[in-house]
Amino acid sequence: MLPLCTLNIMASCTQVRVSVIGAGNVGSSLAQRLAEKDLADVVLLDVLSGRPQGLALDLMEARGVERHNREIIGTTDYADTANSSVVVITAGVPRKPGISRDDLLLTNAKIVRDTVKGAIAHSPNAVFIIVTNPLDVMTYLAWKTSGLPTHQIMGMAGVLDSARFQTFIAMELNISASDIHATVLGGHGDLMVPLPRYSTVSGIPITELMDQATCDRLIQRTRNGGAEIVELMQTGSAFFAPASSASLMVEAILHNQSRLLPVAAYLQGEYGLEDVFIGVPCRIGCQGIESILEMKLTDSERAALHRSAQSVRENVDRAMKLLENA
Numbered sequence: 001m002l003p004l005c006t007l008n009i010m011a012s013c014t015q016v017r018v019s020v021i022g023a024g025n026v027g028s029s030l031a032q033r034l035a036e037k038d039l040a041d042v043v044l045l046d047v048l049s050g051r052p053q054g055l056a057l058d059l060m061e062a063r064g065v066e067r068h069n070r071e072i073i074g075t076t077d078y079a080d081t082a083n084s085s086v087v088v089i090t091a092g093v094p095r096k097p098g099i100s101r102d103d104l105l106l107t108n109a110k111i112v113r114d115t116v117k118g119a120i121a122h123s124p125n126a127v128f129i130i131v132t133n134p135l136d137v138m139t140y141l142a143w144k145t146s147g148l149p150t151h152q153i154m155g156m157a158g159v160l161d162s163a164r165f166q167t168f169i170a171m172e173l174n175i176s177a178s179d180i181h182a183t184v185l186g187g188h189g190d191l192m193v194p195l196p197r198y199s200t201v202s203g204i205p206i207t208e209l210m211d212q213a214t215c216d217r218l219i220q221r222t223r224n225g226g227a228e229i230v231e232l233m234q235t236g237s238a239f240f241a242p243a244s245s246a247s248l249m250v251e252a253i254l255h256n257q258s259r260l261l262p263v264a265a266y267l268q269g270e271y272g273l274e275d276v277f278i279g280v281p282c283r284i285g286c287q288g289i290e291s292i293l294e295m296k297l298t299d300s301e302r303a304a305l306h307r308s309a310q311s312v313r314e315n316v317d318r319a320m321k322l323l324e325n326a
């Protein structure tokens with residue numbers, strides 16, 4: 001049984017603060033969304049001096065036009081992040097065309113370790129959302145570094161991957177994305193597990209609305225969703241939809257919404273998996289992960305989830321060894 005909402009959100013209801021660590025493409029877009037949706041004051045922190053301060057001033061100058069009163073502070077000093085209700089880690093390098101998310105492992109492992117240490121020292125009660133890739137591995141590492149209870153830390157990927165699947169279904173059927181619910185489980189990599197059986201258009205499974213070949217094509221495009229954008233942009237990776245997805249998770253926490261969202265959560269026997277962070281549907285509220293929902297899976301869906309988890313585990317082992325020797 002989880003404790004009731006902590007005062008970190010309740011006591012500061014007039015000035016809820018979210019810290020975004022990493023003022024790059026994802027971080028700055030997220031700061032914009034959080035402020036303009038009137039969700040929280042935002043502290044934007046980066047290792048590069050000047051960038052977060054400049055971005056914060058730019059966002060502040062839009063306040064009168066966007067009509068909100070949220071404070072946005074840019075800083076390089078973790079002390080400014082103190083007493084955040086939510087901390088989102090977006091610090092780290094993005095991938096380039098031709099490389100996989102797992103290739104970012106060593107560089108980003110050190111960055112995630114350092115940024116989590118910096119942030120947790122000032123906001124030990126915050127819910128942490130990890131965005132940096134490779135996502136599931138970095139979330140595990142952040143958890144190990146932080147010593148946080150497992151409900152207080154999660155990774156953002158499933159919301160994004162499901163939003164992509166939803167988009168591709170909408171484009172294929174020429175039906176509003178608002179009427180489509182798509183489900184993607186598993187790690188945020190090539191082995192992610194889109195579930196057509198649990199993906200519906202106003203309640204109708206997509207398997208009744210398209211043939212197998214079409215469905216397979218959309219699944220493949222979803223798996224390749226991040227890489228498709230990396231190839232198109234040539235420098236950097238997606239950030240608008242990732243920022244929207246992280247913002248949705250922040251909103252679910254701050255407003256204690258009990259949303260059922262796919263997030264990378266620590267499994268302790270659920271789905272037959274242990275000691276791994278991987279994308280599964282979770283009830284998200286002011287405590288972070290309030291419960292994990294175990295969906296009924298077919299043997300092949302379950303096997304696909306286990307394959308994905310195995311790949312995450314292998315990369316966690318690699319990351320731990322690399323960090324020991326770094």
Ligand SMILES: NC(=O)C1=CN([C@@H]2O[C@H](COP(=O)(O)OP(=O)(O)OC[C@H]3O[C@@H](n4cnc5c(N)ncnc54)[C@H](O)[C@@H]3O)[C@@H](O)[C@H]2O)C=CC1
Pocket residue numbers: 021022023024025026027045046047048090091092093094095104108111114115130131132133134135156157160188236237238239242
């Ligand atoms: N989980 C997901 O679904 C997604 C994950 N990502 C990942 O998010 C990360 C960020 O992506 P972008 O914002 O596009 O990259 P970016 O390069 O635009 O921004 C990264 C920022 O992190 C900062 N940074 C680096 N080391 C730092 C440190 N020690 N302390 C504080 N700040 C530090 C950099 O100065 C830079 O401003 C990447 O690893 C990317 O792969 C991106 C999109 C979706």
Ligand SMILES: O=C([O-])CC(=O)C(=O)O
Pocket residue numbers: 094095101133160188225226227229230237238242
């Ligand atoms: O593809 C990448 O490297 C960034 C990311 O995780 C995504 O857009 O899904």
